[in-house]
Amino acid sequence: MALVGFGTWQSWRWWSWAKAPMVVTDTAPLVQLAIEPGTSVDRIGQDLAAAGLIRSTTAWDVWSRAWSLRRDLAGDPGFYQAGTYALSPNQSLPDIARVLWDGEVEEIGFTIPEGWSIRQMADYFAAQGFFESEQFLAAAAQIPRDRFPWLPDNMPHLEGFLFPETYALGSGQITPALVIEMMLTQFETVALPLYQSQSSTLALTLKDWVTLASIVEKEAVLPEERARIAGVLDNRLRIGMNLQVDPTVEYGLGIQQTPDRPLTLTEVQTPSPYNTYVNPGLPPTPIASPSRASLEAVLNPEVNDYLYFVARYDGTHVFSQTLADHEAAQEAIHDARSSPPSSPIIP
Template sequence: MKGLKGLVIAGALAALAVFAWFGSGWWGGGMVEEETSFVVPSGATLTSVANKLEEEELIASADSFLLRAKILGSGDPVKAGEFLIPEGASPASMLDTFQHGDVINRFVTIPEGTPSIIVYEKLMAEPLLTGEIPVPVEGSVLPDTYSFERGEERTAVLARMQAAMRNYLAEAWPKRKPDIAVDNIEDAVTLASIVEKETGVARERRMVAGLYSNRVKTGMLLQADPTIIYPITKGKPLGRRIRQSEIAAINGYNTYTRVGLPTGPITNPGREAIAAVLNPEKTSALFMVADGTGGHKFADTLAEHNANVEEWYNLRRERGEM
């Protein structure tokens, strides 16, 4: 009897030792020597993740990982994305991270007034994104900061940028003031793109919007320099002074030779520029010229404007710019 009891105890101890060994290989410290990022590809299975962990030498054996995961781990699916694995992470904590942890997000920022060709180049230059995209339609992207995951398709990131613009316009358009200069969302974006390019001073946006709204309503030429540049560079900086031949060019954008708005936006305007067009300053101003501080001087009459222009020229002469 005593012999049988001893065998039972020995068997129990052996089983306990096996379980301890089995468990230590799951919950004990792992092979990760330093904090490491690990990418779970889209559509990955637990088996493919285990094989990838072994290939990257983050675990000793994919088979051992899978066996322990099936017995001791959660049955939840793994998520696609990039994850951060801390130094010494156990296999158990790795699996929990892939199933329930936070995916590492990266960010791309599109400043207000960024033309679509630059949006395209910025997304195509991001090495952590994948796939091809076309140059987006001008005015379809809402400038903002957007998160993305390593390996995400560029088309998905661009789609979020364009959805953000649609959503913002759907929210802002019903709040427009009565009797504004445009009667549809598309024209509002086009006018906002001019406001965005004409001033970088936040406090001026509504005033500039009011001035151009007055010109649209009275049928005056808008005479916005950025509309000359757009068909030449697609919104990129010109890098030189505008030529007389370019001022006289007849096309769908040049508001020196075309009455009314351009045929479409000349950049991607931000929220504030759009809001300014939908709620412009009540003003009788029809003219503006730079004031030398980054802002503008506004005038109701051509005589006032000419005096402001002369003052601007005098300032430039003092600075040695003319």
């Protein structure tokens, strides 16, 4: 009995040592560990030991077998999941096993601002090192109607339907297709119900709604002006007047004007399917990803008599009912911008 007891005590002491956390400081940095699909339990143990996260690969193997049996009996026939994990040497072996089993991968967040185009998104993802911009553009040219049957027909790409939001993904899961699926799902959750709730009275198709909202998004700087701008655009469409909005010209030409470099007359007159100065109606697709606020503004535009608006370069606009008032406002803004600031009078 003494030998058995001694042996049991020795085994308990070894097992307690093996499952205890590594002796490290409280400020020990996290260790990033990548597990590829199909990696064996033995290989995972070797990688954990090499990273200084566990002491014994034998203990890892024994614990993994026991853990697998226990979870299987509990009706959870899972296994360690692939992905990239952020682990601490302070974690015990059982805690590490649980993290890998439950797939608590390290998450990487990304934020798509309101008003971004697909091209801006692609460049952003490339700059973050997620994937090449051309990979994203190619994926955004695929219209997954099997998964999202509400997407409009005859769409050359998903411009406007990739909802701007902050997202989080497991670091081992980031692909253009998965990112796009998340953004379309968010549109389906947030934006689509807005349209469907008013579709019986709304004269706009889903694509036209998003297209008009994308123009409002690019034109409006202040939230309180969204509905007013939407009202102006609605007025123009109702009387058959060209929309005449600069962002559509910029989108068609792949350029962006600035206060110091506005669009030229030649650019405004350059033929393009997106040029709303020369083409009546809406452009063929959205020109950016509109926010919920812009989508709501198009559903509930301000009722007004304005047909024109011009930016003051401080975020606000001057709204006019007549062309004469509009041209006067343009001239006043130009003069104010061209005039040098007055010098203080020094006695």
